[in-house]
Amino acid sequence: MRKIRVLYLLVMVPVVLAPLAAVAQPSGVPPTVKDKAQIEAAVAAQAAPTQQAKPAPAPPAAKKPAAKKAEVKRTEPIVPAYSGIREKMAVIVFYVWLWFSIAVLIYFLRLWIKEADRVYKAKYYEPEESPRKDNPMAPVLGD
Amino acid sequence: MKIDMKKLAAWFDDRLALTPIFKYMTKKEVPQHEHSFWYYTGSSILLFLFIQIVTGIMLALYYQPTLEGATDSIGRIMTELPLGWLIRSVHSWSSTFMIAFVMIHLLAIWFTKSYRKPREATWMTGMMLLVVSMVFGFTGYLLPWDDLSLSATKVGTNIPMAIPVVGKWVTQFLRGGGDVTGDTLTRFYLFHVCILPLVIFAILAVHILLVQKEGMSVPLKDEIAKKKVPALPFWPNFILREVVIWLVLLGVLLTISLAFAPSLELTADLMAPAPEGVKPEWYFLFLFQTLKIFPANMGPVTGEFVAVVLILIAVVAIFFLPFIDNKPEGKKGKLIQYLGVAGLIYAIVFSIWSLL
Amino acid sequence: MRIDNAYFTRRKFLNSILGGWLGAVAASFISPIVKFVWPPYKEPDEVKLVFADYSGMQPGEVKNFAWGSKPGLIKRAPDGSFIAWVGVCTHLDCNVAWLPDKKQFFCACHDGWYDENGTNVSGPPPKPLRRLESSVEGEDLFVRKPGVGAKT
Ligand code: HEM
Ligand code: FES
Numbered sequence: 014m015r016k017i018r019v020l021y022l023l024v025m026v027p028v029v030l031a032p033l034a035a036v037a038q039p040s041g042v043p044p045t046v047k048d049k050a051q052i053e054a055a056v057a058a059q060a061a062p063t064q065q066a067k068p069a070p071a072p073p074a075a076k077k078p079a080a081k082k083a084e085v086k087r088t089e090p091i092v093p094a095y096s097g098i099r100e101k102m103a104v105i106v107f108y109v110w111l112w113f114s115i116a117v118l119i120y121f122l123r124l125w126i127k128e129a130d131r132v133y134k135a136k137y138y139e140p141e142e143s144p145r146k147d148n149p150m151a152p153v154l155g156d
Numbered sequence: 157m158k159i160d161m162k163k164l165a166a167w168f169d170d171r172l173a174l175t176p177i178f179k180y181m182t183k184k185e186v187p188q189h190e191h192s193f194w195y196y197t198g199s200s201i202l203l204f205l206f207i208q209i210v211t212g213i214m215l216a217l218y219y220q221p222t223l224e225g226a227t228d229s230i231g232r233i234m235t236e237l238p239l240g241w242l243i244r245s246v247h248s249w250s251s252t253f254m255i256a257f258v259m260i261h262l263l264a265i266w267f268t269k270s271y272r273k274p275r276e277a278t279w280m281t282g283m284m285l286l287v288v289s290m291v292f293g294f295t296g297y298l299l300p301w302d303d304l305s306l307s308a309t310k311v312g313t314n315i316p317m318a319i320p321v322v323g324k325w326v327t328q329f330l331r332g333g334g335d336v337t338g339d340t341l342t343r344f345y346l347f348h349v350c351i352l353p354l355v356i357f358a359i360l361a362v363h364i365l366l367v368q369k370e371g372m373s374v375p376l377k378d379e380i381a382k383k384k385v386p387a388l389p390f391w392p393n394f395i396l397r398e399v400v401i402w403l404v405l406l407g408v409l410l411t412i413s414l415a416f417a418p419s420l421e422l423t424a425d426l427m428a429p430a431p432e433g434v435k436p437e438w439y440f441l442f443l444f445q446t447l448k449i450f451p452a453n454m455g456p457v458t459g460e461f462v463a464v465v466l467i468l469i470a471v472v473a474i475f476f477l478p479f480i481d482n483k484p485e486g487k488k489g490k491l492i493q494y495l496g497v498a499g500l501i502y503a504i505v506f507s508i509w510s511l512l
Numbered sequence: 513m514r515i516d517n518a519y520f521t522r523r524k525f526l527n528s529i530l531g532g533w534l535g536a537v538a539a540s541f542i543s544p545i546v547k548f549v550w551p552p553y554k555e556p557d558e559v560k561l562v563f564a565d566y567s568g569m570q571p572g573e574v575k576n577f578a579w580g581s582k583p584g585l586i587k588r589a590p591d592g593s594f595i596a597w598v599g600v601c602t603h604l605d606c607n608v609a610w611l612p613d614k615k616q617f618f619c620a621c622h623d624g625w626y627d628e629n630g631t632n633v634s635g636p637p638p639k640p641l642r643r644l645e646s647s648v649e650g651e652d653l654f655v656r657k658p659g660v661g662a663k664t
Binding site (some may be wrong): 305310311313314315325328329332333335337384426427428429431432433434448451452453458459 | 551
């Protein structure tokens with residue numbers, strides 16, 4: 014028993030924690046943007062952890078001409094895309110982990126379902142009895 | 157201090173009446189037959205609704221519903237906040253999945269005729285949920301405040317105007333004035349994050365209570381033959397199967413959201429001409445195309461008026477479908493089944509047509 | 513209890529007064545709510561533009577201006593006067609664009625076209641673009657809703 018438990022922990026801890034750790038990093042899989050200014054902004058944001066208070070966006074200036082100068086108008090759509098081998102690999106690794114985990118969980122769920130069905134058939138299956146007889150919610154639902 | 161868990165559980169049980177609820181769940185049975193698969197559609201919608209709420213709250217932490225801030229705040233979410241682009245992507249894709257599953261749920265119930273007596277009210281609350289879900293989508297579409305969403309909202313909020321007298325009121329209510337402005341954005345945001353959630357929870361509570369009250373329907377032919385349909389307990393046999401479906405749907409959702417994250421167009425300019433390719437969300441396309449095929453004027457009235465009235469009649473008819481289809485096993489019942497198929501084909505063909 | 517020859521019982525009478533009163537009170541609460549939710553429709557009666565910005569326009573040239581929260585379009589006529597429209601499609605409210613090469617106004621939403629006089633020529637728009645009046649008064653170029661005379 015003890016051996017199995019240790020083995021279980023050895024497998025499950027990395028399986029669960031590794032992707033979480035990867036995802037938790039702000040630089041996980043940042044989107045890349047077409048616009049140059051946007052790329053620079055994104056890079057700057059990555060270099061400085063986002064938790065640090067960012068300088069507040071320039072307050073709306075009273076006069077229009079001033080406002081126009083202050084804000085750099087975006088001229089291109091922001092299009093998320095993966096760039097570089099590192100980002101692409103990260104996504105593929107995540108996909109593999111995701112579907113592998115789903116497969117594992119479904120495998121165990123199926124065992125559980127089979128067991129539940131077996132117990133039900135062995136013990137409780139009484140076709141004559143109406144499923145709604147002595148329904149405990151009846152007084153609540155009023156039927 | 158050692159807490160006696162058993163005592164604690166008993167305390168809560170006593171106060172919250174948990175035992176009857178659990179007992180009910182084990183007593184509740186879900187029939188098993190060749191159409192049982194559709195019983196999973198309702199809970200799939202619940203999964204996506206839950207995801208919408210979680211990701212929506214996350215987005216609302218940084219989104220600013222103002223003319224000046226809306227687009228830029230979404231740009232900030234996408235480029236500066238950790239995995240913000242993914243949160244936005246999941247919110248957007250999950251809305252699509254939710255509406256798609258609402259439609260599948262509706263069609264499955266249409267084709268199996270589960271709306272028949274005594275489930276008329278379940279169907280009618282369901283239609284309300286469909287409308288509320290679509291209004292969720294419509295209001296959410298404006299929030300990025302980019303070129304396309306602005307023009308689509310102008311068109312969408314103008315459609316009620318086709319109806320004399322009341323239409324104008326509806327349009328002004330939706331827009332918060334005669335034109336789409338910053339007030340419209342504020343209003344749509346309020347609808348999207350406050351009013352509609354309250355409404356959807358209220359209706360959903362009734363919907364689900366009614367489903368519990370009546371139990372799950374059995375196929376029509378078994379009901380007529382008075383055949384006993386084998387069933388499984390809801391807890392744990394059925395719920396475990398639901399979990400399997402949830403896991404798969406979650407996987408599909410994440411896979412698609414990661415691969416196809418939505419982009420952000422340029423900030424809308426109230427003074428700029430409409431861009432090319434203005435279109436609503438995919439689930440409005442067939443209605444959009446329906447409006448398009450009517451000519452500008454049809455005799456004394458506008459074509460738009462005729463189209464809007466026809467659409468309204470169809471919606472009301474579907475709302476009262478259980479009463480129209482009062483003899484589901486007869487000839488009329490068959491006809492209504494074919495009408496459902498025709499409606500589905502119509503929606504698909506018109507949606508594709510609108511994209512050509 | 514009913515008084516002889518009366519149409520109502522006393523209870524009915526009192527209940528209807530109570531009900532009517534409650535209804536009146538409710539209406540007096542609801543009407544300000546309705547008024548608040550439906551804001552007054554505000555479109556400008558007139559806008560004042562700087563004539564110098566438009567005086568250099570060639571005949572047939574079209575420029576934009578702000579008509580409240582909507583775009584307006586202003587065109588120089590061959591005789592040097594100005595013609596103005598609300599730059600919003602009469603179909604479903606999209607903003608229209610002036611295409612100088614085609615000499616037509618175009619609405620991208622559903623492919624609506626208007627000729628250079630603002631008349632709808634093809635596509636779904638049911639009516640011509642809405643006309644506004646314009647006049648040059650000293651340094652200013654006024655654009656007004658039809659029927660709104662010069663304010664002095
Ligand atoms: C937000 C949208 C909705 C949610 C969350 C929802 C949820 C559910 C759930 C959990 C069930 C029980 C399981 C099942 O039969 O799938 C159910 C059943 C039902 N729903 Fe919905 N539903 C929604 C929309 C609709 C719509 C649009 C209709 C049709 C107009 C509808 C009509 C029904 C009916 C008639 C049943 C009973 C089915 C039976 O007893 O066989 N629902 N719904
Ligand atoms: S809004 Fe201009 S053609 Fe429809």
